[in-house]
Amino acid sequence: MTQHADVEKAAEPLDPSSRPGSPTKEEKTSPSTELELETRDAMIAPAPSTAAKGGLAAGADGQASNVLTSSDIINNNDDDDGDDEQAAGPRPWYRRFWQSEVPRSFYREALARYGGEGGLDAADDARIRRRLDLIILPLIAVCYAWYYIDKTTLSYAAIFGLKADLALTGDMYAWLSSCFYLGWLVWAVPANLLLQKSPVGKFLGINIVLWGAFLMAQGGVRSFAALVALRTISGAVESIADPCFLVLIAMFYRNDEQPLRIAAFYFANGVGFSAGGLIGYGIGQIDAPIASWRLIFLLVGAACLLWGLVIIAFCPDHPATFVGLCRDDRLRAVARVRDNQSGIATRRFKPDQAREAVLDHRTFLYLAIAFVSNAPNGILSNFGTLIVRGLDFSTLNTTLLQIPYGAIVVFWIGSAVWLNQRLPGQTRLLLSAAYMLPTIAGALGLLFAPQSSQVGRLWCYYLTSSFQAPYVLYLSIITSSVGGHTKRILTISASFIGFTIGNIAGPFFMHDDEAPHYRSGIVGILVCNVLEATFFLLLRASLVRSNREKEEQLRRMRDDGIDVVVQRDQTAQMDVTDRQNPYFRYSY
Incomplete structure (x- = not known):
């Protein structure tokens, strides 16, 4: 041979x-x-040879x-x-x-043919990026819209008779929200470990089919216990969606391209919020033989199930196996992300990377940010309609008034990404902290504006939506600032553990005896918002310091005569972590 x-x-x-x-x-x-x-x-x-010579000398700080x-x-x-x-x-x-x-x-x-400086023609690069955008982003965005509509089905069901039909009292409704995220929390780490050993597109699609099926089943429940069980299972199968989305973006796009692409499917958050209002209003007009809240679960669940089949059929698993590209373009798609230096996809679980993830202080900072960001989300996604109805709007008008909220979410995300693309230097975390100010103002308004100021309080509620934009930029930090496949999977898992705990805890700040003001819930939103802005600034300081240390390390390597250009292409095809890789640079 x-x-x-x-x-x-x-x-x-x-x-x-x-x-x-x-x-x-x-x-x-x-x-x-x-x-x-x-x-x-x-x-x-x-094994490939290289012109590199010498070793990576240990610095004075002994980090060899x-x-x-x-x-x-x-x-x-x-x-x-x-x-x-x-x-x-x-x-x-x-x-x-x-x-x-x-x-x-x-x-x-891929790197032999298209790596190195000038190895990939700019026109080919742009053409492949457009092709990826045309196929991947719509698949994820539509999925994310249904994903968010699914999260608000319980909120709409509550104003269409769910509480009365199932005789919910006390904290039972809050538990229906929280049990969803309990299932998510229990299954999040096992699901992410399965993701490492699975083709990402197909694994995502199968889970979406299951989540649609369990959502439809919720339309047939007769008791609180049955609904708790189904929502817990639904949370488990839905726990893989966001990690799959982030893995796809990290796998197909360069670091500087990722914020806009993550924003593209987070735009669907706002679309889903608005569409949920329209769906709720439309179902409220139907004179059906079953309760409106049951119809919401059945129709949204069926739509999610069908879209899961579309994902299985068309969502790519990896640039190297993407049937939407010819073989040469698959090679180019692999080569174009070499500068990410974030490691290749591999099925092998690497204990050393797992250990580094656990010992890295930023892993816990990512978890903390996810928690303080999603505790308010747990409040607003499940109690938003109740807050608005508490301003003396009718049930149907309450559903319609959710439409502007979704449109404002799109504005916040779009403007944040637009500014990030145009401001000089790295601004993601600075913008994230700045975009927390409107939601802080909105929470203060809901706390102190007089109850008689119906329009003013409604606009304060709309202002609380700005927290969605910083979360988009934060997710792009994880995809571009963590290297090594096992470490990235576990860091994403840690982030979504924070996500689930926040969404579990959030609803318990809302007490029925405080309706319609829900003062404890609004105070909870305010405290989390202030902490989130602070954590963004701490994370930025940590990443800036690490980049300075890597620049100093690279300077010593050049002084030792190491061919850093050749070695950089070599590390691009290795599954190594951000700390192990001297050529890795953090985004902030």
Whole structure:
């Protein structure tokens, strides 16, 4: 069998048709079949060489144990298993359907052909980015709209008779909100570990189908206990949605492209909020043989289930297997994100990365930010309609008045991302802190404005929506400032543990005996908002300091004569963490 030439030295990779047993040029192969052939050939491919010399010298601070040595980079010694699978022949269809691993040889070829300075033509880069935007963003955005509508179904069901029909008293309604996130909390870490071993698009789609089915089942419940059980299970299957969205964005887009793409599907938050108001109003007009609140669960659940099937069919799992691109463009899609230096996708759980995630103080800061951001979300998404109805609006007018709230969410997110794209330097966390000011003002207004000021209090309620924009920018920090696949998965898990605890705790700040003012809930929103702004500034200070340390480390490497350009391309195809990788740079 003929061996591959070293892809670091070869001007062009071997023609696939020259491989024994490979398809001829005239034969078409699917991405999964190509990857099987590459996996087999990778077993005999020599390790890439490099012109780099010298080692990564330990600095005065003694941090050499936290970074890769030069021999690690030369030999790609990151214990990745991408080339460990031999394919004796075509695998069964179900193995191809669930393929999640990409052979290292694909990364090597991508960087050999399109890596380095000027390796990727700007026109090709823009064309591929447009193609990704056209396919990935609508799939995620529509999913996210239904995702948010799903979260507000309980709120609309409450004003259409759910409480009376199921005889809910005391804190029973608050528990219906919180049990959803209890299921999320229990299943979040196992689900994220399964995500590491699964094709992300298909795993996402299957969970959306399940969540739609369980949402429909909630329309048929006859007791509080049955609804608690179904909402807990629904929370568990929905827990994987946000991590999947973030993994997709991190996998397909450069760091500087990620805030706008995350904002694109978070725009759907506002669309979902407005659409939920229209759906609630429309269902309220239907003279159906079943209660309106049951119809809400049935219709929204059916729509989620159908969209899950669309996700399974069309959502890509990885740039290397994306059927929406030809093979050369798949290579370009892999090469274009090399400067992220965030590590390649791998199925192997790496204990050293897990240990680093647990010991990294920023992991706990991400968790804290997620908590203080989502405690108010737990209040507003479940009690927003009750706050508005408490301003003496009718039930149907209350549903309609949710539409401007959603439109204002779109404005906040759009303006924050627009400013982030145009302001010089790195401004994500500074903007995040600044965008907390309107929601703080809104909470103060709800606390102190007279109850007779109906319009003024309504606008204060609308102002509280600005907290959604900082959360979008914060999510883009996680996707672009955490390296290593295992570490990223666990950091995202930690963030969404904070998310779930916040959404569990939030509703318990709202007490029925305080209606319609809900003073304790509004105070809870205010305190969380102030803490969130403070945490953003602390996180920024930490990331700025780490970047300065890495710049100093890189200066010492250059002084030692290390070819940093060659090594940077090598680390792009290694699964290493942000702390281990001297070329990684944090976004803030």
